[in-house]
Amino acid sequence: MAPNWDDMKTFVAVARAETLSGAGTLLRADPATVGRRIARLERALGFVLFTKSPQGYVLTAQGQRLMPHAVRLEQTMLEANEDMSGKGQDLSGQIRLGAPDGSANYLLPQVCAAIAADNPELEIQIVALPRIFNLSKREADMALTVSQPTAGRLVVQKVTDYKLHLAAADSYLAKHPPITTLDDLRMHRIVGYIPEMIYDKELDYLSGAAFEQVALASNSASVQFNFIRQGGGVGVVHDFALPAVQGVSKVLAERFSLTRSFYLIRHEDDQRVARLTRFAQLLSEGVRAEVSRLESQA
Numbered sequence: 001m002a003p004n005w006d007d008m009k010t011f012v013a014v015a016r017a018e019t020l021s022g023a024g025t026l027l028r029a030d031p032a033t034v035g036r037r038i039a040r041l042e043r044a045l046g047f048v049l050f051t052k053s054p055q056g057y058v059l060t061a062q063g064q065r066l067m068p069h070a071v072r073l074e075q076t077m078l079e080a081n082e083d084m085s086g087k088g089q090d091l092s093g094q095i096r097l098g099a100p101d102g103s104a105n106y107l108l109p110q111v112c113a114a115i116a117a118d119n120p121e122l123e124i125q126i127v128a129l130p131r132i133f134n135l136s137k138r139e140a141d142m143a144l145t146v147s148q149p150t151a152g153r154l155v156v157q158k159v160t161d162y163k164l165h166l167a168a169a170d171s172y173l174a175k176h177p178p179i180t181t182l183d184d185l186r187m188h189r190i191v192g193y194i195p196e197m198i199y200d201k202e203l204d205y206l207s208g209a210a211f212e213q214v215a216l217a218s219n220s221a222s223v224q225f226n227f228i229r230q231g232g233g234v235g236v237v238h239d240f241a242l243p244a245v246q247g248v249s250k251v252l253a254e255r256f257s258l259t260r261s262f263y264l265i266r267h268e269d270d271q272r273v274a275r276l277t278r279f280a281q282l283l284s285e286g287v288r289a290e291v292s293r294l295e296s297q298a
Helices: 005-017 020-027 031-045 061-085 101-106 108-118 170-175 182-187 221-229 239-244 268-272 274-297
Strands: 050-053 056-059 093-099 122-128 142-145 154-169 190-192 234-238 248-251 257-267
Touching (some): 005 020, 005 056, 005 061, 020 031, 061 268, 093 274, 101 221, 101 234, 142 274, 154 170, 154 268, 154 274, 170 248, 190 221, 221 234, 239 274, 268 274
Parallel strands (some): 093 142
Antiparallel strands (some): 142 257, 154 234, 154 248, 154 257
């Protein structure tokens, strides 16, 4: 018995979600149905494709060998559907976007909401994780990152530069000694990343600074910003996040300023999928415009 497309699609979904329930959500099917399809595919191929672990469903060696073939089949089916329907430029279905939590909280919601408003059949998912996304495992259809990957069959597009500055709550500044030089920061509580959990060198904002000792730390940029909002101390903040709150001001803006870049990362095979290419174009345009708008208000 030859495997059918539904079973292969289910295999890809389980490999990505690593649980039957997660795959069921992607496929809009109940977990029992997902399990039956996987069992049917394994019988058809004569191989065990997954082992179950405490972390979920993990690909066996045979499953890992099958995955790139299944992904290519998935891409072929998407291309065929777009070609036959003539809807390559229409945005519909589900697109999953991975992003660091700072941009995922303060930048992407309004950009993606605007795209969705113009495309009512489109479903956008933003996965906000403080780590690098694995597009080869299809954790997302594309990812907005702060550095360029050095490995993998990926296509990298620089989207825009963005700026960061030191900032603190006005309430904190009113209660503590004035900050007129960078050296003054030695006497203040510093908010920043947990050093050993900095997953990208571009996020290592304070390394080598005289005030690099962090008193309030998190692996999340959004948590750091909330530390600052609550008067916890002084920390590095995205300029595009500042307009989202009141009562937080830049500190030593003329003496401490960082510039970083956003890159849009896609899997090489996805270049042939017109809907993903169109979404990537709209996303890039929207992010550039929104960064410019928000930074002008910061």
